[in-house]
Amino acid sequence: METIAPDYERTVLGTIEIAPEVIEVIAGLATVEVEGVAGMSGGISSGIGELLGRKNLSKGVKVEVGQREAAVDVSIIVQYGRRIPEISAEIQRNVKRSIEMMTGLNVVEVNVHVHDVHFKTAERPDEEETNIRVR
Numbered sequence: 698m699e700t701i702a703p704d705y706e707r708t709v710l711g712t713i714e715i716a717p718e719v720i721e722v723i724a725g726l727a728t729v730e731v732e733g734v735a736g737m738s739g740g741i742s743s744g745i746g747e748l749l750g751r752k753n754l755s756k757g758v759k760v761e762v763g764q765r766e767a768a769v770d771v772s773i774i775v776q777y778g779r780r781i782p783e784i785s786a787e788i789q790r791n792v793k794r795s796i797e798m799m800t801g802l803n804v805v806e807v808n809v810h811v812h813d814v815h816f817k818t819a820e821r822p823d824e825e826e827t828n829i830r831v832r
Contacts, residue, residue: 715800717762721755724769724807727795728758731787733779735815738772757812767802774813785809 707713728734737757757772769792775781789807796804 715762715802717760718755720760720762720767720769720796720800720802721758723795723799724758724760724771724792725755727792728771728773728788731784731791733776733784734788735774735776738774738810738812762802765803766805767796767800768806768808769796769804770808770810772810772812774815775811777814777816781811785811 725737728737739753739756759770761768771788771792773784773788775784788809792807793804796802
């Protein structure tokens, strides 16, 4: 039995297939664009990858993709002092808009999981300013 790809995936030249990892990257980028997001919260494997020097653009993102729909879960770290419900709603709008615009899939849900709050640390002056030259 042969599965027929939906119309938007089948063209005269062949079929178009979008890997779930591509949707994860789109969702991750759309999430970090939102003001108030300090970062993404991934598991232990993404932390090890970062230590090895790999940039993981899908860190903290999980997607379920069907023929025409997608569901997204994003795990974030928010900046201290920001309103979490407002940031979460903006993430939901931005992720949905980005995925639908770029892939044509209908995003049925975007779940936002807040895992941590990031506190600003005191900024240190530049090393150049603190170096005292003795003549």
